Amino acid sequence: xxxxxxxxxxxGIARPAHIGALLRLGPEPLSVFWSNPSRTLHVTGLGVAGExxxxxxxxxxxxxxxxxxxxxxxxxxxxxxxxxxxDGERWILPEVLAWWDGARPWMAAFGPxxxxxxxLEARLDRVQEVEAITSSAKARLxxxxxxxxxxxxxxxxxxxxxxxxxxxxxxxxxxxxxxQPFAERAVLKSLEARHRQCWSFLVRGxxxxxxxxxxPESLCEACGSSFSTDALAGTAAGGDxxxxxxxxxxxxxxxxxxxxxxxxxTPFAAQLKVAAIPRVKVLANVDHLFTPIQATLKPGIRxxxxxxxxxxxxxxxxxxxxxxLEWLRVNEGFSRGWYTGAVGTMGPGGLTLAVALRSxxxxxxxxxxxxxxxxxxxxxxxxxWLETERKSKAMLPALGVHDx
Numbered sequence: 001x002x003x004x005x006x007x008x009x010x011x012g013i014a015r016p017a018h019i020g021a022l023l024r025l026g027p028e029p030l031s032v033f034w035s036n037p038s039r040t041l042h043v044t045g046l047g048v049a050g051e052x053x054x055x056x057x058x059x060x061x062x063x064x065x066x067x068x069x070x071x072x073x074x075x076x077x078x079x080x081x082x083x084x085x086x087d088g089e090r091w092i093l094p095e096v097l098a099w100w101d102g103a104r105p106w107m108a109a110f111g112p113x114x115x116x117x118x119x120l121e122a123r124l125d126r127v128q129e130v131e132a133i134t135s136s137a138k139a140r141l142x143x144x145x146x147x148x149x150x151x152x153x154x155x156x157x158x159x160x161x162x163x164x165x166x167x168x169x170x171x172x173x174x175x176x177x178x179x180q181p182f183a184e185r186a187v188l189k190s191l192e193a194r195h196r197q198c199w200s201f202l203v204r205g206x207x208x209x210x211x212x213x214x215x216p217e218s219l220c221e222a223c224g225s226s227f228s229t230d231a232l233a234g235t236a237a238g239g240d241x242x243x244x245x246x247x248x249x250x251x252x253x254x255x256x257x258x259x260x261x262x263x264x265x266t267p268f269a270a271q272l273k274v275a276a277i278p279r280v281k282v283l284a285n286v287d288h289l290f291t292p293i294q295a296t297l298k299p300g301i302r303x304x305x306x307x308x309x310x311x312x313x314x315x316x317x318x319x320x321x322x323x324x325l326e327w328l329r330v331n332e333g334f335s336r337g338w339y340t341g342a343v344g345t346m347g348p349g350g351l352t353l354a355v356a357l358r359s360x361x362x363x364x365x366x367x368x369x370x371x372x373x374x375x376x377x378x379x380x381x382x383x384x385w386l387e388t389e390r391k392s393k394a395m396l397p398a399l400g401v402h403d404x
Contacts, residue, residue, distance in 0.1 A: 045094030083337030085207025135186030171372035213359025222303030223350030234289035241280035
């Protein structure tokens with residue numbers, strides 16, 4: 001997709017919703033899900049009314065609290081390593097959107113300009129609640145190759161020692177299968193309940209597959225000239241934040257991300273504020289080093305263009321970025337697709353994007369869970385494998401895989 005989103009015109013109506021749980025919005029599968037319980041944010045959507053971007057005119061009373069977005073989407077980590085059924089970048093306007101206004105649920109229906117109020121009302125009338133969200137399915141891990149991981153880490157360390165790049169982020173895939181299709185709504189409910197400070201999401205591909213996750217990392221939150229982002233790198237087991245702060249290897253890995261983000265933002269920023277030292281971000285299963293970064297954008301600069309220039313950060317690609325991406329295309333061994341890409345919302349209220357981490361691609365009774373680790377001088381294949389194992393615990397329980 002180019003730098004300019006199409007400015008198509010759309011219309012919408014909104015009304016209070018008579019629905020108990022927004023995850024039960026149906027009867028068809030969800031097209032989008034976007035949630036952050038720590039911010040009282042919870043949004044579900046059905047269908048696709050439009051693609052690419054555009055303006056919405058309300059044909060009825062405007063809701064007291066506007067819905068997030070109303071455009072949902074994002075982009076892949078690397079367009080050269082896309083998934084079938086998922087675009088390099090895609091933004092959709094759902095046909096139906098449900099959200100909380102802080103007191104009660106609302107629903108909206110959208111359509112192209114010229115769609116009548118009667119047609120939009122009829123679309124809302126077709127909404128039904130699906131059955132209560134339960135899942136007793138258990139999934140099985142399909143064994144992968146540890147030797148392949150070890151060999152890639154050693155190859156990365158050799159490239160670092162040879163001066164090709166300072167850091168590279170390696171990822172791997174954990175394959176799962178179940179006796180019945182994974183219950184996507186149950187997966188989302190589990191992620192939202194366990195990872196209340198994270199951005200939980202679902203993005204539906206054109207082929208029907210669902211990309212889901214619960215990301216701890218913001219790529220950007222922007223409104224007007226205000227732009228903020230996270231540097232999140234350096235990982236330890238939960239409760240081990242003190243050791244993380246004392247680790248030379250983790251501090252170097254984290255500083256590489258901070259420096260890379262600063263360099264990417266500098267051409268766009270009139271002001272830039274970077275915390276002097278990182279803090280520890282405590283999550284349900286791991287601790288991370290975390291540095292918040294805030295910028296005031298120069299006049300005329302669009303937040304979406306800045307986000308595209310910022311991504312992929314050294315936290316998910318490496319440093320230098322171009323050299324790391326080139327090496328990963330040859331050596332990583334699978335297509336990342338939207339894993340470590342960007343997911344989120346855009347609209348009149350601004351742009352909010354999360355880095356698509358702690359995620360899985362669901363296709364019926366099979367799923368792929370994605371995890372990764374930053375490789376720098378001093379990394380070892382064993383330590384980075386254990387880091388990816390810890391990170392996988394964010395996603396595996398929601399898919400029915402539990403520690404014995």
